[in-house]
Amino acid sequence: MNTTNNNQSQTLTSPLLERLGEALLTIKNLHANINGKEILKGLDLTVRPGEIHAIMGPNGAGKSTLASVLTGNPAFEVTHGSVTFQGKDLLELAPEQRANEGIFLSFQYPVEIPGVSMVNFMRTAINEQRKYRGLDQISATDFLRLMREKKELVEMDNKLANRSVNEGFSGGEKKRNEIFQMAMLDPSLSILDETDSGLDIDALRIVANGVNKLKRPNNASIVITHYQRLLDYIIPDFVHVLYDGKIVKSGTKDLAFELEERGYDWIKQEVEEAP
Amino acid sequence: MAEDILHEVTQADYKYGFTTDIETDIIPIGLNEDVVRLISAKKNEPDWLLEYRLKAYRHWTTMKMPEWAQLKIPEIDYQSISYYAAPRKNAPKNLDEVDPELLNTFNKLGIPLEEQMALSGIAVDAVMDSVSVKTTFKETLAEKGIIFCSFSEAVEHHPDLVRKYMGSVVPHTDNFYAALNTAVFSDGSFVYIPKGVRCPMELSTYFRINAMNTGQFERTLIVADEDSYVSYLEGCTAPMRDENQLHAAIVEIVVQKNAEVKYSTVQNWYPGDKEGKGGVYNFVTKRGICKGDNSKLSWTQVETGSAITWKYPSCILQGDNSSAEFYSVAVTNHHQQADTGTKMIHLGKNTSSHILSKGISAGVSNNSYRGLVRVAANAENARNFSQCDSLLLGDKCGAHTFPYMEVNNDSAVVEHEATTSKINEDQIFYCNQRGISTEDAVGLIVNGYAKEVINKLPMEFAVEAQKLLQITLEGSVG
Ligand SMILES: Nc1ncnc2c1ncn2[C@@H]1O[C@H](COP(=O)(O)OP(=O)(O)OP(=O)(O)O)[C@@H](O)[C@H]1O
Ligand SMILES: [Mg+2]
Numbered sequence: 032m033n034t035t036n037n038n039q040s041q042t043l044t045s046p047l048l049e050r051l052g053e054a055l056l057t058i059k060n061l062h063a064n065i066n067g068k069e070i071l072k073g074l075d076l077t078v079r080p081g082e083i084h085a086i087m088g089p090n091g092a093g094k095s096t097l098a099s100v101l102t103g104n105p106a107f108e109v110t111h112g113s114v115t116f117q118g119k120d121l122l123e124l125a126p127e128q129r130a131n132e133g134i135f136l137s138f139q140y141p142v143e144i145p146g147v148s149m150v151n152f153m154r155t156a157i158n159e160q161r162k163y164r165g166l167d168q169i170s171a172t173d174f175l176r177l178m179r180e181k182k183e184l185v186e187m188d189n190k191l192a193n194r195s196v197n198e199g200f201s202g203g204e205k206k207r208n209e210i211f212q213m214a215m216l217d218p219s220l221s222i223l224d225e226t227d228s229g230l231d232i233d234a235l236r237i238v239a240n241g242v243n244k245l246k247r248p249n250n251a252s253i254v255i256t257h258y259q260r261l262l263d264y265i266i267p268d269f270v271h272v273l274y275d276g277k278i279v280k281s282g283t284k285d286l287a288f289e290l291e292e293r294g295y296d297w298i299k300q301e302v303e304e305a306p
Numbered sequence: 307m308a309e310d311i312l313h314e315v316t317q318a319d320y321k322y323g324f325t326t327d328i329e330t331d332i333i334p335i336g337l338n339e340d341v342v343r344l345i346s347a348k349k350n351e352p353d354w355l356l357e358y359r360l361k362a363y364r365h366w367t368t369m370k371m372p373e374w375a376q377l378k379i380p381e382i383d384y385q386s387i388s389y390y391a392a393p394r395k396n397a398p399k400n401l402d403e404v405d406p407e408l409l410n411t412f413n414k415l416g417i418p419l420e421e422q423m424a425l426s427g428i429a430v431d432a433v434m435d436s437v438s439v440k441t442t443f444k445e446t447l448a449e450k451g452i453i454f455c456s457f458s459e460a461v462e463h464h465p466d467l468v469r470k471y472m473g474s475v476v477p478h479t480d481n482f483y484a485a486l487n488t489a490v491f492s493d494g495s496f497v498y499i500p501k502g503v504r505c506p507m508e509l510s511t512y513f514r515i516n517a518m519n520t521g522q523f524e525r526t527l528i529v530a531d532e533d534s535y536v537s538y539l540e541g542c543t544a545p546m547r548d549e550n551q552l553h554a555a556i557v558e559i560v561v562q563k564n565a566e567v568k569y570s571t572v573q574n575w576y577p578g579d580k581e582g583k584g585g586v587y588n589f590v591t592k593r594g595i596c597k598g599d600n601s602k603l604s605w606t607q608v609e610t611g612s613a614i615t616w617k618y619p620s621c622i623l624q625g626d627n628s629s630a631e632f633y634s635v636a637v638t639n640h641h642q643q644a645d646t647g648t649k650m651i652h653l654g655k656n657t658s659s660h661i662l663s664k665g666i667s668a669g670v671s672n673n674s675y676r677g678l679v680r681v682a683a684n685a686e687n688a689r690n691f692s693q694c695d696s697l698l699l700g701d702k703c704g705a706h707t708f709p710y711m712e713v714n715n716d717s718a719v720v721e722h723e724a725t726t727s728k729i730n731e732d733q734i735f736y737c738n739q740r741g742i743s744t745e746d747a748v749g750l751i752v753n754g755y756a757k758e759v760i761n762k763l764p765m766e767f768a769v770e771a772q773k774l775l776q777i778t779l780e781g782s783v784g
Contacts, residue, residue, distance in 0.1 A: 102739050106731075126738035135739075142736040146754025155750060156740040163741065195754065212740065 055080050055117060055251050056101075056220055062111035062276075063100045070096045072276030073112070078220065081248045085262055085287060086255045088273035089295045094255045095139050097273065098224045102136045103129050116220070131163035135218035137209035137226045139255075144196040149208075152196045153178065153215055160216060181214040185241040202229035210241045219250045226254075227261040239264030259291040272298055332391040337384055339363060342489050345390050349458050349492075352465060362478035362488030369482045375616055375645035376674040376706055382587070387552055389490040389523070443507065453498040454509050457525050460496035467498055471529050475558040475593050475622070483554040483589040483616075487523045491556070494524035499534040499565070508764055510539040526557040530565040532598060537568040539767055551576075553612075554589045563598025563625065568606070570763050571619075572771050575611035577778075580669075582641030585613025592619035596628035596654075604631040605648065606762040608771040610778040613642060618676065620649035623657035623685075630659045635756040635771075637778045638671030638703070647677040647708075652688040652718070661692035664756050667703035668779050674706040681718040688718040696726040697755055699748065699779065749776030 056078040063071040070093045078084055088094055100107050101114065103126035114121040121129060144152065157177075158168045169177070182192055185207055197205050206226050213221050223242070227235055242252065242265050254265055262270070262284060270286040271278045274295065279302050280286065290298075333344060342363045346356040371379070447454050453464060460468050478488040495511045511526065530536055540557075553575060561567050569592075578585025588611075594603040605619040621630035632648040650659035659679065667673040673696065681688040696705035707724050729751060737747035753760065753772050760768050 104735055125743075126735065127741050127743050130739050130741040138736065138739075142730075142732045144733050144736070144751060144754055146757040147750050152737075152740070152750065155742055155746065156737075159741040159743070159746070216740065 053080075054078065054115070055082075056121075057115040058101075058112070059114075060112040061097075061100065061109065061114065063096060064108045064110055065096070065106055069110070070107075070276055071100065074273070074277050076271070076278055078251045078253065080219075080251055081246075082269065083246070083252045083254060083265060083267045085265075085267035085270045086253060086273050086278075087257065087270065087287065087290055092273045093276045094273050095224055096276075098136055098139075098222045098253075098255065101129075101222060102126060102134060127159065128163070130216075131160050133219035133250075135213050135216055135221045137206070137213060137221065137223040139224040139228075141197050141200075141205040141209055143198045143200075145198050147196050149192050149194060149196055150178070153212065156212070156216060177215065181211055184214050184244060185211045186237050187211050203231060203234050206230055207234060207238060210238050214241060214245055217245070220253070221245075221250070222253045222255070224255045225257065227256050227258060235261065236264060259287045262287050274298060274302060332388050335386050335388045337363075337387070337389055337490065341389055345490055345492065348390065349461075351461060354469065355461060358473070358478070359489050362485050363490075365479055366482065366485035366489055369485055371482050372616075375676070376672065376708070377614055377616060377643050377645050379587070379614060382552065384486075390492055447505070447507075450503050450506070451500040452503060452505055453496065455496055457491075457494040457496050457527065460527070464496070464498070467529065468496065468527065471527055471558065471560055472525075473558075475560060475595050476556050476591050480591060484556055484591045487525065487554050487556045487591070491523045491525045494526045494555070496526075497528040497536065497538065499530045499536045501531045502533045503531075504534065505536040508537050508539055510541070512541045522551070522553045522555070524555045526555070528557075528559045528567060528569070528594075530559075530561050530567045530601075532563045532565060534562075534565045535567075537764065538570070539764060540569070540571045541574070541767075541770075551586045552589070553586050555591070557590070557592040557619075559594030559603060561594060561596050561598065561601040561603050561628075564600045565598065566602040566604075567594065568604045569594070569619070570767055571605075571607040571609075572763070572767055572774065573607065573609045573611050573615070574774055576613075577611050577640070577642050578613040580640050582613070585642070586611065588612035588615045588617060590617045592617065593622070593649075594620070594630070595622040596625050596630060596657075599625040599627055599654070601625045601628045602630070603628075604633070604762070606631075606633045606759065607635070607646075608756075608759070608763070608767075608774065609634070609636040609644060609646060610771075610774045612644075615642075615644040615646050617646045618648055620651070621659065622651045622653065623659065623688075624653045625657075626654040627656045628654055629657065632659070632661045632663070632677075633759040633762045634663045635666070635759045635775070636663070636673055636675075637666045637752075637775060638668070638673045639778050640669040640671060642669075642671045644672070645674045645676055647675045649678040650680070650690060652679075652681045652685040652690070655684075655686045656688075657685060658689040659691075661690070661694070662758060663692075663694045664759055665694070665696040665705055666699065666752055666755070666775075666779070667696070667705050668699035670702045672704040672706075674704075674708060676708040676710075678710040678712070679720055679722075680712040681715050681720065683714040685715050686717050688715065688720070690718075690720045692720075692722045694722070694724045695755070696724075697752070698726065698728045699752075745780055746776075748779055752776070752779060 054077045058074055058076040061071050061074040062069060086094055096107065100109060109122055116132060154174055161169060187207055191204060191208065197208060200208060206229055209226060226238060230238060267284055270282050270284060272280040280298055339360060342359050346359055444454060476484050478485050497509055499505055528538060559567055559569060575586035575588055596603050603621050607619060609615055619632060623630055630650055636644045636646050638644050647663060648661055661677055663675045665673040665675055675694045677692060679690045692709060694707050698705055705726055709722050711720055713720055733751055734744055734747045737750060738744060752775050756775060760771050763771055
């Protein structure tokens with residue numbers, strides 16, 4: 032991406048500020064189906080670098096579907112709309128390309144891959160990313176150093192890192208492993224799909240801490256959650272309500288408190304009463 | 307290691323499919339007693355061996371190709387095959403005498419024929435078109451009394467050993483292909499580990515078919531005397547040819563008291579093209595006998611090649627407290643067919659066997675496990691555990707399991723477990739989401755699935771086997 036333009040000579044704006052003005056992710060009028068059934072029904076969302084967006088909403092609203100569509104899960108079909116990520120048409124890219132462009136999904140239900148060690152899995156992923164970006168393969172020592180550093184960040188047990196991917200991990204361990212992988216891959220957009228569910232209080236704090244430590248001015252997060260509690264740790268810039276395949280309400284952190292207190296019925300009502 | 311694998315993966319096709327332009331001494335096609343005599347004469351064999359060959363040939367003419375396997379084998383015209391092909395410059399005394407083209411071939415295959423290159427500590431016997439070309443490390447091994455040479459050399463220099471053991475595990479009457487092999491076998495490897503000796507390095511044979519319209523019929527004979535140990539590796543490749551090539555080998559292993567033999571194979575004969583044209587017919591009889599008490603035999607195989615595989619590395623557990631293992635990964639893709647497994651024959655007391663078979667099928671291929679566990683009436687306290695897993699990639703391929711059990715002693719404990727699973731789209735997407743392409747994801751998942759078997763292989767072979775699994779399955783999902 033080249034930010035050089037006519038403005039350059041005009042003002043004192045630093046390139047960084049200029050880029051902050053640009054969206055990282057722009058979703059416009061997104062419609063998506065699974066098995067012929069429409070789940071996303073005209074969703075709009077803009078995420079800028081440095082921002083944290085929380086997405087809340089009732090079960091079955093389409094939150095995970097949004098995550099799947101953004102990451103290119105082939106089970107879903109996009110029928111309408113556009114998604115631009117760092118200036119590129121995201122929907123044109125294969126799932127692995129999207130990942131290597133810097134999109135990371137912490138899965139609501141992480142998948143077990145028996146017999147594939149975390150070490151081998153992570154090394155493959157890192158090297159694929161490096162290849163995509165025109166870099167050499169990571170050296171063994173650098174890789175081990177990186178593993179150690181990131182394990183510490185999420186306080187992950189050494190034993191887990193030596194096991195097969197998610198195999199036999201407890202629910203909470205799987206979630207922590209997702210954040211570990213996120214730390215390893217250092218994405219520019221991370222999507223956390225209910226990473227807080229199934230975590231005990233300490234784990235929640237550790238995971239949230241990890242996310243906060245990874246936060247930088249040029250990356251962003253979409254945090255899908257049912258609980259305001261997580262947002263005490265990961266402070267969102269925006270809170271959105273996803274209902275029936277659309278973002279129907281957006282606000283600040285206060286919206287999360289309101290939802291915690293009042294539930295979703297009033298929102299459903301608002302939506303139904305709207306013209 | 308992962309780097310190499312990723313690199314290899316970019317080359318989707320069979321990479322060993324080159325031919326070598328070397329002078330070949332090849333006899334006319336067809337099979338009759340005169341051909342058997344000619345082969346024997348070319349090898350200057352003693353009379354007893356010629357007689358044995360003729361006996362096998364005569365028996366073979368009374369036999370029929372076995373039809374019980376889950377295989378569709380096109381008719382084979384045994385009269386249209388040449389039964390002997392040898393690189394013309396024979397029996398080199400040292401590397402300088404070996405045809406440079408041939409050295410080239412083996413270099414392309416990555417075989418450390420040059421002893422300096424063989425720092426990895428593997429002694430290699432290379433067999434090209436039926437003839438053993440050169441055995442490395444012979445002298446080093448000889449100091450310990452270990453014999454590792456071509457079968458022909460063994461016939462010449464150690465006739466008593468050969469005569470004593472040849473056919474003692476796989477008699478010439480055993481089956482159609484065993485009879486054929488015994489009649490026309492050309493060369494192979496011979497190993498003898500004397501009493502109390504641990505072989506200090508991996509012994510390895512590479513088999514290569516090169517000449518056109520030839521069959522390859524090697525014989526391997528391994529004898530591990532009391533209290534000895536050896537680990538033996540076998541690798542196979544062939545050029546790409548439109549017509550099918552026949553490969554019918556025999557491997558016999560004798561394990562004496564307290565001895566242990568590990569036999570590992572990475573079989574990568576040319577599997578034919580994506581439409582099923584060409585490829586090697588691999589009809590092999592492999593059997594070992596745990597003859598003495600406390601003896602141990604372990605078969606590990608990674609089968610990725612061949613158009614058709616018919617192969618059941620087996621073990622006769624004769625000695626008391628003897629044990630045997632069979633670890634197998636068999637992959638079939640496109641039009642490949644494999645019917646493979648093992649036989650464990652428990653005769654001694656307190657014998658145990660362990661079978662772990664991992665089948666992977668893709669494309670329109672067919673993959674069958676066929677295993678027999680037999681416990682004889684006198685075999686007190688026999689134990690067997692069999693685990694047979696099948697993994698399907700796609701819905702046009704087939705996986706079958708045929709376990710046979712014949713238990714004639716009430717003290718036996720024989721257990722069999724089988725699973726069939728499909729490669730899981732969630733797993734592939736999970737990998738994709740971490741930046742890993744579907745091709746590489748399949749490689750990772752399949753290698754994870756086969757890990758227990760791969761881990762049994764010596765390091766160098768394990769790496770090769772992992773690459774092969776991945777390459778074999780390219781384009782099979784997604
Ligand atoms: N494979 C599928 N086949 C059919 N319907 C599906 C499939 N996957 C999801 N759906 C439906 O799509 C809708 C949205 O599901 P989604 O998982 O996106 O909801 P969610 O907002 O993440 O819910 P939760 O809060 O429970 O995680 C649901 O009605 C669900 O049943
Ligand atoms: Mg969900």
